[in-house]
Amino acid sequence: xxxxxxxxxxxxxxxxxxxxxxxxxxxxxxxxxxxxxxxxxxxxxxxxxxxxxxxxxxxxxxxxxxxxxxxxxxxxxxxxxxxxxxxxxxxxxxxxxxxxxxxxxxxxxxxxxxxxxxxxxxxxxxx
Amino acid sequence: xxxxxxxxxxxxxxxxxxxxxxxxxxxxxxxxxxxxxxxxxxxxxxxxxxxxxxxxxxxxxxxxxxxxxxxxxxxxxxxxxxxxxxxxxxxxxxxxxxxxxxxxxxxxxxxxxxxxxxxxxxxxxxxxxxxxxxxxxxxxxxxxxxxxxxxxxxxxxxxxxxxxxxxxxxxxxxxxxxxxxxxxxxxxxxxxxxxxxxxxxxxxxxxxxxxxxxxxxxxxxxxxxxxxxxxxxxxxxxxxxxxxxxxxxxxxxxxxxxxxxxxxxxxxxxxxxxxxxxxxxxxxxxxxxxxxxxxxxxxxxxxxxxxxxxxxxxxxxxxxxxxxxxxxxxxxxxxxxxxxxxxxxxxxxxxxxxx
Numbered sequence: 001x002x003x004x005x006x007x008x009x010x011x012x013x014x015x016x017x018x019x020x021x022x023x024x025x026x027x028x029x030x031x032x033x034x035x036x037x038x039x040x041x042x043x044x045x046x047x048x049x050x051x052x053x054x055x056x057x058x059x060x061x062x063x064x065x066x067x068x069x070x071x072x073x074x075x076x077x078x079x080x081x082x083x084x085x086x087x088x089x090x091x092x093x094x095x096x097x098x099x100x101x102x103x104x105x106x107x108x109x110x111x112x113x114x115x116x117x118x119x120x121x122x123x124x125x126x127x
Numbered sequence: 128x129x130x131x132x133x134x135x136x137x138x139x140x141x142x143x144x145x146x147x148x149x150x151x152x153x154x155x156x157x158x159x160x161x162x163x164x165x166x167x168x169x170x171x172x173x174x175x176x177x178x179x180x181x182x183x184x185x186x187x188x189x190x191x192x193x194x195x196x197x198x199x200x201x202x203x204x205x206x207x208x209x210x211x212x213x214x215x216x217x218x219x220x221x222x223x224x225x226x227x228x229x230x231x232x233x234x235x236x237x238x239x240x241x242x243x244x245x246x247x248x249x250x251x252x253x254x255x256x257x258x259x260x261x262x263x264x265x266x267x268x269x270x271x272x273x274x275x276x277x278x279x280x281x282x283x284x285x286x287x288x289x290x291x292x293x294x295x296x297x298x299x300x301x302x303x304x305x306x307x308x309x310x311x312x313x314x315x316x317x318x319x320x321x322x323x324x325x326x327x328x329x330x331x332x333x334x335x336x337x338x339x340x341x342x343x344x345x346x347x348x349x350x351x352x353x354x355x356x357x358x359x360x361x362x363x364x365x366x367x368x369x370x371x372x373x374x375x376x377x378x379x380x381x382x383x384x385x386x387x388x389x390x391x392x393x394x395x396x397x398x399x400x401x402x403x404x405x406x407x408x409x410x411x412x413x414x415x416x417x418x419x420x421x422x423x424x425x426x427x428x429x430x431x432x433x434x435x436x437x438x439x440x441x442x443x444x445x446x447x448x449x450x451x452x453x454x455x456x457x458x459x460x461x462x463x464x465x466x467x468x469x470x471x472x473x474x475x476x477x478x479x480x481x482x
Contacts, residue, residue, distance in 0.1 A: 064159040
């Protein structure tokens with residue numbers, strides 16, 4: 001079974017979201033998601049300044065064989081993206097939960113975090 | 128969904144299984160990139176048991192097959208094969224195949240997995256009296272062993288046996304197993320395709336791996352063949368396109384009569400409406416994929432990608448598409464539309480990987 005850090009929240013689309021720091025969360029795809037995709041060769045990052053509603057596609061993570069949309073489970077404005085993924089997309093494979101983060105979002109509706117799965121629920125969800 | 132006799136072994140080796148042409152096949156084991164590079168630098172083995180094998184025998188077999196396939200069987204001697212195509216009445220491609228001459232009136236034909244039933248029905252419908260066509264597809268496990276180190280692998284696998292020459296075929300017995308080895312492949316590397324009795328498949332697959340070949344899935348098979356611009360039926364070949372449009376005139380002998388030849392002669396005389404071109408990204412962009420639109424830089428649509436991948440060897444997007452012939456020249460600037468964004472690209476000479 002892939003790693004599922006206890007301090008993060010999870011969506012049914014296999015994204016993870018950190019706790020908010022000054023109203024900003026970090027978002028990425030889970031270790032399970034990267035392992036299902038295989039070798040990541042391209043990450044389509046959102047643009048800083050764009051605002052999204054929960055459930056919107058904000059970009060894509062692509063392996064050799066498949067393109068997978070990244071959906072934000074929270075509403076808000078993108079305040080930072082992980083430019084490093086343009087140079088080395090395989091970071092998502094090696095370290096999905098830390099170095100492989102995709103973007104930071106300033107929350108419009110912090111209560112949306114409560115609707116996400118915790119680590120135990122997500123672990124069950126992946127079974 | 129059909130499975131090859133190696134299915135359980137694939138799962139045991141950690142393969143991710145996916146549906147392909149009605150078969151449950153391994154798309155990758157360790158990873159597509161590692162498997163791709165293994166074949167370019169060492170040796171890999173692919174399960175090709177899903178592919179079809181026909182045996183055609185009897186007086187008149189050669190004359191008949193020359194009317195069914197585009198390439199000329201008169202070029203073959205015993206133990207030698209050729210790439211060829213089977214066309215419909217309009218010159219469109221039903222299937223691409225490799226045919227080996229075992230004897231003057233005895234041929235071994237390897238066809239695509241997805242086309243076994245259709246090919247067989249088409250051949251039977253046109254078959255004259257006196258010629259026998261047998262579908263032996265279920266009798267074999269097929270292993271494609273590919274890469275610059277394939278000769279060393281074969282030397283360990285079948286000590287004392289000499290690999291046939293390029294495009295050659297050799298039948299021999301090892302223990303009590305009747306084996307067939309063809310010096311061919313679909314990766315651009317030296318390699319051979321190995322056919323053994325289906326019931327002995329797992330044993331031979333294990334032997335090939337123990338002899339130094341890395342198990343490789345369909346993912347790497349696709350990226351390897353596309354770097355060489357080898358066509359995939361169903362993606363790059365279709366009943367609506369002729370082999371001339373696909374750039375395969377080299378395997379069509381227009382001086383002989385075969386089904387579909389009239390269309391090919393007319394296209395040769397008057398020009399092809401479209402041509403399958405090789406397209407290479409000139410800037411970084413999301414991987415090109417089947418179905419993405421190709422445009423001129425001003426937005427004029429040219430067609431859709433048949434195949435596409437981010438080339439593991441070249442590190443850039445590569446793809447093939449049918450475009451109107453006036454835009455098919457190498458050097459023509461185009462763009463590939465990915466999620467609404469145009470990625471700059473250029474039409475290049477085939478293949479992408481110059482060896």
